[in-house]
Amino acid sequence: MITTSGLTKVYRSRGREVTALDGVDLHVREGEVYGVIGQSGAGKSSLIRCINLLERPTSGTVTVAGQDLTALAGRGPRAGRELRRARSRIGMVFQHFNLLSSRTVQDNVELPLEILGVSGKERSRKALELLDLVGLADKAKAYPAQLSGGQKQRVGIARALAGDPKVLLSDEATSALDPETTRSILKLLRDLNEQLGLTVLLITHEMDVVKSICDSAALMEKGRVVESGTVSELLATPGSELAAALFPVGGEATGDERTVVDVTFHGEAATRPVISQLSRTYNIDISILGAAIDTVGGLQVGRMRIELPGRYEDNVVPIGFLREQGLQIDVVGPERSALVKEGAQ
């Protein structure tokens, strides 16, 4: 539904160049909720603004619903008619809501329809219908300043849906909200995704957002996508930073001559008594440093951090046994990255 290839954005100011996006390839499938996560300055905002060309990419292409938007952009800095038409079919919600304070809630929702040239009667019917959808039918005549943060974001979402978009872009939509309100807004987005078949691309710095509603996710660092895939793929990828962050288990090694291993269970492996089998088969004592079971992206996943006596070299066979059981094993430690590579082969 949304594809970017080789997307690059370089900001130039007073002779200095800052590369905000460095060859980003992203593929968002129709009907999924896709989360892009990263720290401030990782390029998330530039990325989402390049999708509807609020920012012109320096190079690369953006395709939304089969339409190459970068080809519509033209040369000048101003958006031509074609591009504006395409933008009206992409909804966008913002961190700071960006509602017009001089207009009522209903008039705010009608604004995109005014731009599309919809008649007055039809506008008001559509606006009221959307406000009903987001649960604010009784606030139509209120002004934004009279609403709470969560209500404002609901208005923002209703407004973004006014042009019947197939795609919704969410720019840190919940970052200015408290945890309770965040949950209700995320649930609304998920409901809209399911009811309307809406494709949602969201950027966030909160792992919880990805965990609670995303089907797929990408991790951005320094303008590049360093990991991406569906949540279950990521969880199945050894050494995935995103998986570790989505599903953290704590616990430090208790001594030098120890090997710490993260065991991730999903699917039927979760029901077998592998740890006690391991202990009996190799006659080793296993300490559990941390464990958690959670639902990530609609999947039941368990993760456990265990400690085995001895160095990694001494534990190659037991770890191989765990791998044979269809479990995903990540060895935690200073030599982790090298070992993980070895393990992957």
Next chain:
Amino acid sequence: MTWSEMRPLLEQACQETLIMVGWSTLIAVVAGLPIGVLLVLTDKGGLLQNTVVNKVIGQIVNIGRSMPFIILMVALMSFTRWITGTTIGSEAAIVPLAIGGIPFFARLVETAVREVDGGLVEAVQSMGGNTWTIVRKVLVPEALPSLIASTTTTVIALIGYSAMAGTVGGGGLGDLAVRYGYQRFETGLMWITVAILAVVISLIQFAGDFAARLLHSRGGRSGPVPKLRLLKAKEPAAADVSKVA
């Protein structure tokens, strides 16, 4: 001088001031608004970024703003004659007053429009709105309380300028105070003129503040109307949000 002698003089002077200030304000607002908006749009990072146009307009506005009004009035005499056919009288005084008022109001408009949160512009762009839509539906309506306050300031400045219009035979209250109060030692008449001006200015300021506050507080916004700041504004929206969150 008795009241019956003063009355017709005062009545006529009030009428002349009203005509001069009324028309020149109207012209200043109608012409200053687009110029002010254009200054914001053509500025660096603006929707119609154009350094040349911005610098040229900015320079003209600066010269117009800093020129002492009495000199502007004299300098514009041939232009005034070309427009109105005369350089004497209230109608003739409207021309330099309007010309002086346009850059004054344009700068105030520029400051007011700059205060509008850039996020709103971005939101309307994301809906597919063009620049004209953004000006009409975002910049002007969102800046309206400040624009009303700017208009009040302009009216009061033009009342001040109109007193000088007496020097080119424009008439009005200021002229009356100078000719009768000062030159003929009619202190009584002068004080009455001063009182009338004070009352008129207070009424205008009150009406302007009231209208601005009414628009601003619509929708439950509290606190005073944001003061026009000459420095570039910070992000007002971000501050609002932090209050809510």
